[in-house]
Amino acid sequence: MAEPLLEIRDLSVDYHVGAGTFHALRHVSLDLGRGEVVGIVGETGCGKSTLAHAIPRLLPEPPAKVVSGSVTFRGTDLLTLPKWQMPWVRGTGIGMIFQEPINSLNPAYRILDQLSESIRTRRNREAGKERSFQGGAKPFDYSKESKPAASGGWRRSMLPSVPPEVDERRIERAPTSLKQEALEILRLVRINDPETILGLFPHELSGGMRQRVMIAMALSERPTLLIADEPTSALDVTIQAQVLTLMKELLQEIQTSILFISHDLGVIAEVADKVGVMYAGELIEFGPVETIFASSGHPYTRALLRASPKQYKGDGPLPALGGAVPNLSRLPSGCAFHPRCPIAHESCRVPPPPDLQPLAATADHQSACRFPEEAVKLP
């Protein structure tokens, strides 16, 4: 395989806070090829978001501190890049969709202003008017094939509530081509009546609409790598399904690499090609979606899969995993999962913590369990 787009090696991040040092990310290594969709799952507080923010270096420093490792993006280690050069990478290089669509749009600007800002940034970089990371790269061009799929029922329910007076003049002021492109990108994310939406302020949109706008903003910069940090978690279930359907449709239309972070196994299963499972700041299993879901080689992933509801009512209580996620400032020695592990051996307590090892069955499938053969046999 050619050189991966994103290569994370041995990345560790600590948070220094009053109560002590929290090892939020420990020795995470991950490869992401061009056009691949990699999902990251894990419980709350397992370091998913830290990983997402560490890649474009958006972690608040302090309290966060990258202790070791490298994040190689298109052949350049981002962690050694001077901080003032990072804006060149962000947006057009690495785009990001955040968890809270409610607050991620500036309340003072209309949708058009915010969208055109992203579009202008990309254009300036492509035209060389603004500095950009390794020159302006164009990973995909969706503009020609932005034909919405056959209208589904859900789209009709997304009709925005349009206030009677929308300031038309304000919309006209932006250059036509910027507005045209903003309209196009809003249509791409299946927003009804984008003309009206452009003239609205964020607070006039619903949560689902705002998340669509956020996705549109990220896509309008045509990033080589898109990091989606729980893009559907803050939305309620129906809207979540709509946004997810949209993301899945977009995956086929735009050829970009995506790092999709979620705590929802179902979401990951629908979207991703490969899955990484995180526990207590470590990547404990990595492999193709089908393999992980069919024959996981780590007891934690097994427990996670068992705990997700499969049918409707009548299944009885979900089999929960005993114990709790360890405190990230006082981790158990050896394998961090051993106190909760059903197949823990004495040797699991022995440091150092196990690294990802390829499983015998498929080389793609890696697990950090020292006894993967036993893990596979677990229910």
Added chain:
Amino acid sequence: MWANPLTFAGFVLVVLIVLTAILVQFLPPITQAIFGHSYTILPYSLVGGVSTPFQPPSLAHPLGTDNLGVDMVSLVMAALPLDLSIGLSITAVALAIGTLLGLVAGYWDTPGTGKGWLSVVILRFTDIFLAFPSLILALAIAVTLGRGIWPTFIAITVTWWPYYVRVVRGEVLSIKHRPYVSAAKAAGLTDTRILFRHIVRNILEPLLVYYTLDVGTVIVTFSTISFIGIALPPTTPEWGSMIQQYQACCYPPYWWTVAAPGLAIFVTVLAFSLLGDGLRDLLDPRSRKVLAGGLARE
């Protein structure tokens, strides 16, 4: 508008004051020939001439006349352009300086980094100014620089900007951790652009409120300095120096000579305070008054 009559009154008063200040300048001056030279007694006058000295307030002269027989209303209005423009411009300059420094100090406040040190320097420098009583400091600077409008202008500006540094820094600190700032960062915008486009836009409302509230206070400070007599040459009509001159020559018993400029200061300051308070209630989402008003109307 009608839900808050005081704000509306303040707004009307401010508009009237500004209009008067502009229109007054089209009025003819009062000149007097002394020894063959024509002297301007008053640059602009409603009454167009000098009448009997020390007339008490009447219909012809609502605020009476002074020791030269000049109409007090004309005198007070002749001073209005100067006092108003001083109030508006000093506040604007101080606000601009304070905002710029406050933005930098608030946004790049991470200790240990190069720009973090800049923030520390700005804040400690601001503290130096805040440590002195501002009026005393302004007086000292005004005395040092000499008599005139510009020295006083500089003196008040120098004592005024530190407050805005604190205010703006506080606002920036609360805004810069909002998700939309991270989103702007993730979109590849540079820090300067985020600061001046995304953050400044969101602190404009409180700044407008501070500006409006402070115009009145600056006018009082300026009048105070010129009352003590260090601001202006005695021939320039200005409310503070007018009070000082008339209480030297004419009060007691001619109380209206002192009351007229005092009333002018009072009305101007009141107008800007009312407007500023109202704007704060309107623009500040944390203000309970708007909420209560809205609920009451529904």
